[in-house]
Amino acid sequence: MYTIKFNFEQKGLEPVTLENVPAGDSLLEIALENGIELHHNCGMVCACSTCHIYLEKGEEFVPEISDREEDFIDRARNPKLHSRLGCQCVLEEGHGTIEVTIPDQSLIHGE
Numbered sequence: 001m002y003t004i005k006f007n008f009e010q011k012g013l014e015p016v017t018l019e020n021v022p023a024g025d026s027l028l029e030i031a032l033e034n035g036i037e038l039h040h041n042c043g044m045v046c047a048c049s050t051c052h053i054y055l056e057k058g059e060e061f062v063p064e065i066s067d068r069e070e071d072f073i074d075r076a077r078n079p080k081l082h083s084r085l086g087c088q089c090v091l092e093e094g095h096g097t098i099e100v101t102i103p104d105q106s107l108i109h110g111e
Contacts (some may be wrong), residue, residue: 028086049076058098
């Protein structure tokens with residue numbers, strides 16, 4: 001089971017901490033299931049960059065980044081070294097703490 005803290009770059013949004021999150025779902029699915037808005041134009045198939053997140057802590061709990069994912073991250077707004085796509089960060093079996101920052105999605109136009 002995991003503890004996941006979602007932080008937001010967008011002003012006015014308070015951090016959300018989820019406790020006892022089981023393995024098996026992606027960070028995108030977990031966000032959506034808990035009322036956290038995270039864009040996902042391609043339907044969670046790693047074909048766009050709209051679910052771009054910053055994985056601040058816990059990269060050891062998700063699969064390594066693929067070449068395909070890296071290609072789409074290069075197209076995201078303001079990518080960083082710890083950028084990932086939420087749809088590709090599926091929680092593996094285990095337990096620990098994950099910290100995610102969701103970029104300011106109010107700045108995205110027409111993606």
